[in-house]
Amino acid sequence: MSEQIAPLFTQILMICDEEGLIGRNMFAIDGCKIKSNASKEWSGTFEELERKQVKLEKASKRILSRHQSQDDMPEDEVAHDLKQKEKLDKSAAKIADYLATKKEKLGSKGKPRLFTSNNFHYDEEQNACRCPAGKTLWEQSKKIEYNSKSYVRFTGHLKDCRTCPLQNQCMRNPPKSVGRQVQFSLGSNANKLSFTDKMWIKIDSPIGRRQYSKRLGTIEPVFGNITVNKGMNKFTLRGQEKVNAQWQMYCLVHNIEKLRNSLH
Template sequence: MSNFRSFDRHTAYLLPPSVDDWLPQDHLARFIVEVVDGLDLRSMVNAYGGRGSAAYHPSLLLSLLIYGYATGVFSSRRIERATYDSVAFRFISAGAHPDHYTLATFRRRFLGELADLFVQVLEVAQEMKLVKLGTISLDGTKVQANASRHSALSHGHIEKMEAQLQGEVQELLALAEQADQSNVPDGISLPEEIQRREDRLKAMAEAKTKIEARAKARFEREQAQYQAKLAAREEKQKKNGRKPGGRPPKPPTAGPKAKDQLNLTDEESRIMPVAGGGFEQSYNAQAAVDADSMLVMAPAVTQACNDKEQVEPMLAQLAALPESLGKADTLLADTGYFSAKNVAACEKAGIDPHIAVKRENHHQPPLARFAEPMPITEGSTPVERMVHKLQTQAGRTAYALCKQTVEPVFGIIKSVLGFRQFSLRGLDKVSGEWALVCLAWNLKRMAVLRPKSAQWA
């Protein structure tokens, strides 16, 4: 007698099976469908002209994309394949199988609408009593662009390659003009070789023009900052009656630098240093995360390697959120965001900033972590006030939340879901895709927090 359970793969069902019966009631796919079906998708629906064959409804395609990004399936081809292989994807698509071209086109077409949908999902979270703006953690992470750094050309390298290619073109032209071409190797086509080099020279000339335009814009920006610093020093000298200390600001240099680069695959991406050392063709993805719920309240993408200029744009995004979500009262950020200007911007917005001034040493003496600093004097600078705040027990406790909120969000998105590279190219499209990633994270997180909400249950 066998001790194994019997099984039969060949006997047909007496009645057609229901995918709905195969998916648990608390499954993430059900939650995403329920939330998406409640969103206002009129802008997407009205975009369809009604011509040709019947289209898939935006709610179906959007649910497939969100569930795909929430479970680490980012490729439209893999999502299409999953509608055959996965019970959850079959449930979302209601047994239909949108092809990868339809999914990819839908994603590109409606990236602009994701900002509004992102806010709508936050309002759903507020209705579920899962989020209320208060303490916000801000950080950035480098995400690789859909381009290789080996496709980048620097201004200095272009100048060297131009001279080399022009010399090769002249050499090939001289060979082509010879009546006796016995020196030409068999199989080589001189016109094709000349055309190939001329095409490369044309591409290099276009890249060089764009690099020079970037350099001009950078010089104008740096020149304005230089003039502002000079004016501030002069004002300080008039006020104090003595020459300001420190070195005077250094004037910017016009023109492109030899290391200024342009990527031929994705021109708007930049070479950036990445964690663990080295450089990659990347974008700097930003996220403002609610400290209590770990929901992303505002996503953004920038081409800047550092985070210094990202505080004010993020404050503007937080201020634009609906009043029903509340108002942020505290901002936590690491030393990459610190500047006197950013501190002043937070205070002007009515937000208490906790931004590290410098990196602290690990393994401090036991008593040092519990000691309170001396009271701060009147008329102190923003830097002095921030240093004092982060030395207090309350300041240290508040700042410690930073590593417990936004960094785990990035860790899960990149290491658990596997989102380490954008699928799209260009700053606008990449920004839309990052909003989709954060939207998927928020719904995934809301599904986990859902049991705490008696109203939603």
């Protein structure tokens, strides 16, 4: 679907540009929260799903035990319980099949915490660096300029990193061609402002506040039209590619509406 919508979206956007609907005076970037097509019932870690599977199996066994102890139950109750048991067994089997065929995806909480530059010992006067395992790193770059600040970079010797007992805590993957790299901010950065700091100062200025206030009237009406007037308050598809295509489709409709209003 995205293969058909993406070029059409671009075509409509180009027509809007030809009609002068893109002013090029101000571009505003913002975001809004839209519900996804996901079920909390089937979300969670492998451990949580295993507990849910056990719970479903126990509920199914309780129904069976109740039937065995009460042979004189009415037929309608028996039919209802059997239907409920079938539903529980089906859900438990679905979880079991998922756990057996899928690998657990570790989120930010499940990933082991890797060593940061704070775990390395850097002597700025001696221009030397040691890793948590006590090995000396070599200076790869004396001065790296990034975001208006200067850094020095050290790299671990490949032979040390390959045999290091702390490798799992230091590197995401076993080293192949280069050892662990780490960089430190130089002392001369104390009086330098980053691009982020400069932007905060710019926005907080009288001119910046006036420009920033225009964002509300530029981008918010778009979100309001799409989510309220067009009813796009929840994604009905799953997967990033399909969700992006669905969002592009609604943006396409929004642009067609603006194009129609400009021509009439």
